[in-house]
Amino acid sequence: MRTADLRGLVIGCLLLTTPALGDSDPAALTVLSWGGAYERAQRTVLFEPFAEASGMAVEAARYDGGLAALREAVASGEVPWDLIDMTRSEAMAACDEGLLETLSPTLPAPAPDGTPAAQDFLPGALGRCAITHTVFATVVAYRRDAFPGRRPTRIADLFDQQRFPGPRALQRTPGANLEWGLLSYRVPREELYELLSTQRGLRLALERLDGLDEIRWWTGGEESPRLLADGEVVMASGYNGRFFDAMLRDEAPIEILWDGQLQEHETWVIPRGSRHPDAARDFIRFATTTERLAEFARHIPYGPARRSASLQVTTHPETGIDMRLHIPTHPLNAEGAIFKDEAWYARTRERIAAYFEDWLESR
């Protein structure tokens, strides 16, 4: 019940803090973000300190991904947002469509020790229209009590029903499932998307999924930690932040299997037609400093996009947990990480999705 209460509280807060789009304060920055614990962390670490420093209020609006609303707004010339917290694959597509302002790679500040941003950020973090602030991961988590005497150590164990019996919960998308399916044959990570680009690779990946007796398919990010916490499945895929939340708040006996974690970039972008493009740039510069990124990761375990910030992450402010061990980009966790080929997905999404749906129906 505690979870439900909390969730209610979160939604309540959201409703209070999320302004209606029409009547936002003309002198405030409007940021489109993802709500929930994520937005709460942003409010504490980014929005409020920025307002204090610049004198410009920051208001958040709820966003669930997708480009349709942005396309419409840019076409109409009435763009109600100044900043969007967007996944990199969507940012790439939006940039190609001309929906975003271009951003200079010199916009982020250098690291405290003077390292230029270009060397301090992760490779590919400084895009034409988007600047990565954090890296999140889709991971597999398992119940610690499900397999007495052994625990999964490799992503191939997701498909090993002999040693790790029990139902699995997987996202009803090709993403992550295909990667893990093929990775379980121990192909090198570097070749993953080349191999998935062949009929043979797709077939092999789906054959792995075929080998699983019971799969519970989830679609919303909150479902899989719940299925796992309630004991309905023994292994589940999901976002690393959500699993951390479940471990922290519900004290669920959940462990994350970092091998095969699928890393994605989360970026800041400025929509074309924003009313405060200069202030928005100021905000990005502020929000991507080493110090702010490190502070953000203390609240929610997403990896800072700067190396200097990763080194400075400390403990969770409430529980004192060492957050470094829970962020995807920590060297120990990142050993077996896959970097999502966002360009590949941007171009093939529909065909791959159709292929996956066909397979689901034939299953």
Add this chain to the structure above:
Amino acid sequence: MLRFLGLVMLGAIIGAVAALLAVGFVAVVLWLNDLLLISPRSRMMVESPGVLVVATLAVPALGGLVVGLLHRGIPEQRPHTPADVIAAVQTRRGRLPARAGGLSAVSAMVSLGAGASVGQYGPLVHLGATLGSQVARLLRLGRSNDNVTIACGVAAAIATAFNAPLAGILFAHEVVLRHYALRAFAPVAAAALVGHVIATGVLERGALFHVADPALPAPWEFAVFLAIGGVGALLAGAYLHAILGVGRLSQALPVAPALRPALAGALLGLAALWVPDILGIGQETLRFATIFGAYGSGELVVVLLLKLAATALCLGMGFSGGVFSPALVIGTLFGALCGSLVSELTGAPLETFVFYAVCGMVAVTAPVIGAPLTSLLIVFELTGSYALTTAALASVTLASPIAAQLFGRSLFDIQLRQRGLDLSAGRGRALLRNSPVCDHLTRDCVALDPVTRVAEAIGRLSQADHGEGHLVDRRGRYLGCVTLAELEAAREGGDGREAVGRLPLRQRPTLSPDASLWEAMQLLQEVTGEAIAVVDNADGERFLGVVYEASITRAYLRRSDEMRREEHENG
């Protein structure tokens, strides 16, 4: 000592440059593959199937056209390959020309970039060797040092491309130098080491093979690995002869040489519409072949035969590229086929499937490049698995000798033999065969007109302090030779007024002007005398001069000495 250390330093520098060239080469090929819709990923990202069909048909054909035009800039009208490197080193007379080397590298990049079914390691080896040779030329180094710098370039290229420094060092010795002198070892090792360091820093590539489980093969499986080696040798022979055969056939085609690669590219594109696996270097095919169940047995046979045919077509018709990568793919497919068959016989999925794939791989590649030890080391360095290397050893044990007996030491040696350089009896003979005897030709001898009287002939011989006179008529035709002893005997018997032409002439073997030192040495076994006459039979038996036996022996000793020094001196 200082000179030696200098050579080691030079090796390291050549290694660094060769490694950077190799990295650049590989990057350009990958970039072209993405740009020209050859790599699976780039093909997947194209939405319209029509574009893909057009690209598959047009890219290899147009690439072939460019390659054909590039090769017109090379004197021999063909790309230079590791065979040319071996020839240059083994005969101790070749510098590798910069122009042909550069054009061959560019045409190989275009070939590989446009999806031709050829390898990338051959061009890298040649590129490294050319670099080494050019550096030696720039610094005016001697022949033996020239060979060492070439070997440095080769070792660095292999060390970088495979990220396998030991294999690079061994390849340079086993295939290019063909000796293991310490003098060459240190510079070559330095080059390979630098190449390795650069490769680790720059190239991020998956290892060729992964050992999935610590599953070890059962003892009986080693017998199967041996057998795979035996049959693999035959497959290697088929592969070699397919390449050479298409090469011969293409000579007879009524198509201009510059257009032949384009024709091959068009045919390749057509076949790739059906089986895209045969396009390009074949990295994905190689990877899938090591996964149990990725291919059915029937599919393995089809892809194997098509890959073999496609490679023979591309290389035989004049695309520029190596033979190693396609051999890797063919061999691995063959090993996978053997593994699948064994699995069907035993009725269980094979835990040791990757062992079969690797055994097939070395069974085909080792004979093709004539380097069993290098092939083993590549397996060892890429997998780090001792078990896998042992299995590969079982396979190569039979594969290399069988193929060498039936076909020749390697594709390179067969090609060189066809060009007139036979290395099968070792370097010593090849070296003598390639030293023309004309270098020692002299006219410092007594040529006698047949009408000369005996007494006068004796006088002239005594004056010139020679024991033999050579009879040459007025038109310059060679008739034979007479010794001072024979002339004396004739004077005793007559009055010395007889014409020497009337004497019974001794028929001695002669040498043609293009004869080699080797042939001269063979003649010495039958001839006793002072000198052997050199006669141009093509030009009406014209007498050109003589070669003294002493100078033949001296030249022979000098060659042997040079070789001994190169191969056995320590520093």
